[in-house]
Amino acid sequence: MEGGFLPYMDDLEKQELMWSCVESNLFPSIAIDQCPVVFHPEYDISFFGLEKYHPFDAGKWGTVFRLLEEWGLVSPTTVVHPEEATRRDLLIVHTSRYLNSLYSPCVCARIFEMNFLCLMPYFVTNKYLLRKMRLQVGGTVAACRLALERNWAINIGGGFHHASSNAGGGFCVYADITLAVRMLLTLNLVKRVLIVDVDAHQGNGYERDFIGDARVFILDMFNPKIYPKDSKAEEAISRMVHIDADMPTDRYLESLFDNLDTVLGEFEADLIVYNAGTDSLEGDPLGRLELTPECIMKRDEIVFQLAKDHATPIAMLTSGGYQKNNAQVIAESIKNLHTRGLIQLRAAPPKPAHHHHHHHHQQNQAPSPNQSPNPPTGPATLLAVPKR
Numbered sequence: 001m002e003g004g005f006l007p008y009m010d011d012l013e014k015q016e017l018m019w020s021c022v023e024s025n026l027f028p029s030i031a032i033d034q035c036p037v038v039f040h041p042e043y044d045i046s047f048f049g050l051e052k053y054h055p056f057d058a059g060k061w062g063t064v065f066r067l068l069e070e071w072g073l074v075s076p077t078t079v080v081h082p083e084e085a086t087r088r089d090l091l092i093v094h095t096s097r098y099l100n101s102l103y104s105p106c107v108c109a110r111i112f113e114m115n116f117l118c119l120m121p122y123f124v125t126n127k128y129l130l131r132k133m134r135l136q137v138g139g140t141v142a143a144c145r146l147a148l149e150r151n152w153a154i155n156i157g158g159g160f161h162h163a164s165s166n167a168g169g170g171f172c173v174y175a176d177i178t179l180a181v182r183m184l185l186t187l188n189l190v191k192r193v194l195i196v197d198v199d200a201h202q203g204n205g206y207e208r209d210f211i212g213d214a215r216v217f218i219l220d221m222f223n224p225k226i227y228p229k230d231s232k233a234e235e236a237i238s239r240m241v242h243i244d245a246d247m248p249t250d251r252y253l254e255s256l257f258d259n260l261d262t263v264l265g266e267f268e269a270d271l272i273v274y275n276a277g278t279d280s281l282e283g284d285p286l287g288r289l290e291l292t293p294e295c296i297m298k299r300d301e302i303v304f305q306l307a308k309d310h311a312t313p314i315a316m317l318t319s320g321g322y323q324k325n326n327a328q329v330i331a332e333s334i335k336n337l338h339t340r341g342l343i344q345l346r347a348a349p350p351k352p353a354h355h356h357h358h359h360h361h362q363q364n365q366a367p368s369p370n371q372s373p374n375p376p377t378g379p380a381t382l383l384a385v386p387k388r
Contacts, residue, residue, distance in 0.1 A: 020092050021186045025083045026141040035346040036146040036153035037079045038139040039065050043157045047128050061136075061157045061318070063327035064334070068345070071331075073338060075348035080146065082138035082155075084131060085174065089141075092186075093179045093209065098166045102130065102173065111168040133160070133173050140176035140317055144184060147271060147315040152304070152343050154334060159275045159319025161203035162228060170201065170227060170320075177273060177317070178209040184271065185215060194219065194269035194312070196260060196303060199277025199319045200243070200287030201226060204233035211236040217267045219259060223280075223289055239263055243280070245288055249295045257302050264310040272307050272314040276300055278321030278329055287321065297333045304342040 009017070030036060045058035057063070068074045090099055101107045108125050109117035117125055140158035147153040160172035168174070177195065184190045194217045197203040202222045207230070210216040221241040234240065241259055243252065278296055279287035291299070300316070307314040318330055338345045 067331035085137040137176040144180040147313040159317030164205040164208040190270035197275040200280040204230035207233035207236040277319035
């Protein structure tokens with residue numbers, strides 16, 4: 001299937017697809033003093049307080065950014081703000097029939113599992129929900145592109161792995177992973193892509209989109225006993241790892257290390273799309289796995305370390321997991337990656353104070369990211385990466 005996506009696409013459609021990719025505004029520019037962290041202050045969902053009736057933290061993405069900012073690791077000016085995906089961008093993946101179906105409030109209500117949306121006019125759903133999702137989609141495309149330039153990138157959002165070309169579900173309305181991968185393949189920026197999905201749920205959306213596409217290798221580690229149980233989509237999984245609730249942490253990390261190390265050895269990828277859902281965290285009512293925060297940190301560290309060892313660019317998406325403590329765990333994990341020198345975060349330099357205070361302030365300043373990172377400390381060191 002070299003060269004074509006869909007075997008039945010005619011030349012006109014291929015040309016149309018190519019132009020949509022070429023003319024898209026989703027590929028960002030990044031300044032020399034910015035780090036490839038992608039975030040927009042409008043990622044968060046606020047629905048007049050109605051979001052409180054839903055089992056997820058609708059402000060998770062902003063909280064992750066705010067924590068990183070409080071710790072002096074990033075600033076609003078040092079991260080990349082994504083563009084909102086347009087209808088033309090979305091048509092690179094989605095059928096117009098599916099996009100039109102979103103004008104019906106009850107379709108959105110089903111996808112987001114919020115029944116009150118049935119009562120909302122489209123312009124409200126669009127403004128308070130869909131637009132924010134389109135910004136996060138833009139963030140995923142941006143992060144995948146930036147990873148090729150900077151070797152790593154993180155979208156503090158995205159990872160809508162249950163959405164496919166003609167369907168949404170499980171809180172995922174647009175297929176951001178399919179879109180990013182398809183754009184990079186179409187423009188020949190990559191030849192082969194590895195998707196590593198460690199969200200507790202099977203990533204059935206992009207899997208359906210990439211059935212039969214040999215350029216995309218999918219490693220999916222998930223709990224098979226929960227939603228979506230999509231056996232059709234499983235045909236696309238190149239390496240499937242079932243995780244269950246009683247799997248001990250060290251076995252889980254060992255399995256991740258061995259599987260990913262093997263795959264990276266066999267499949268020469270130009271990019272890893274890392275769908276780093278945190279719904280595998282203990283107590284998550286949906287993921288039903290019991291990983292500790294330390295295990296999540298170690299998990300992300302293993303993936304980034306292996307990407308580095310195999311010299312493969314990596315783009316991380318935060319995906320599922322919406323308990324109140326998820327934001328803290330995600331932020332701690334990103335901080336840990338920085339501490340260990342696997343990524344390089346940047347904050348804006350502090351404004352110099354009046355001259356006679358200047359010297360005093362210099363000493364209290366946090367070490368700048370290009371100085372050597374602090375020696376690793378904290379719970380993550382308890383779990384050594386399994387040696388080969």
